[in-house]
Amino acid sequence: MTQIKKITKAEIKEIIPLFDAYRVFYKMQSDLDxxxxxxxxxxxKKDSIIFGAYINDKAVGFTQLYYTFSSVSLQKSLILNDLYVDHNFRKQSIGEQLLQTAKEFCKENNYKGLALETAIDNPAQKLYEKLGWQKDLHAFHYFWQVK
Known part of the structure; x- marks a missing residue:
């Protein structure tokens, strides 16, 4: 049975190995510190909300949400920036449970919605669409990087 809970300062150490594995998955160097x-x-700093997925009191996945705002709609929104499930626990609907928890948190707090970005070849797109996310076809996303 999977338990999803909001991570506090006391529980952050349980998520660190998963967060490091997530970064390694995206070709970054492992750096637990x-x-x-x-x-x-x-x-x-209360910059984000982190939900952890636990099986038998072991952290097996997480999602991290960041705050953002819409000047046009005058509403607060969330960015679902990180979602990761340990490879040994995939195909057990843990990612789906984390996504549903994020949606519920958004509703409970009267946010406008949840944004996420994913690679164009990510097979998780089917899950996002199944859970109600809609592909943004009317805008391009650009990024400027300091060099």
């Missing part, structure tokens, strides 16, 4: 500092900062 940096991952720990980053997540501690997010929790301490």
């Amino acid at each position: 940096a991952a720990s500092k980053f997540l501690d900062d997010r929790i301490n």
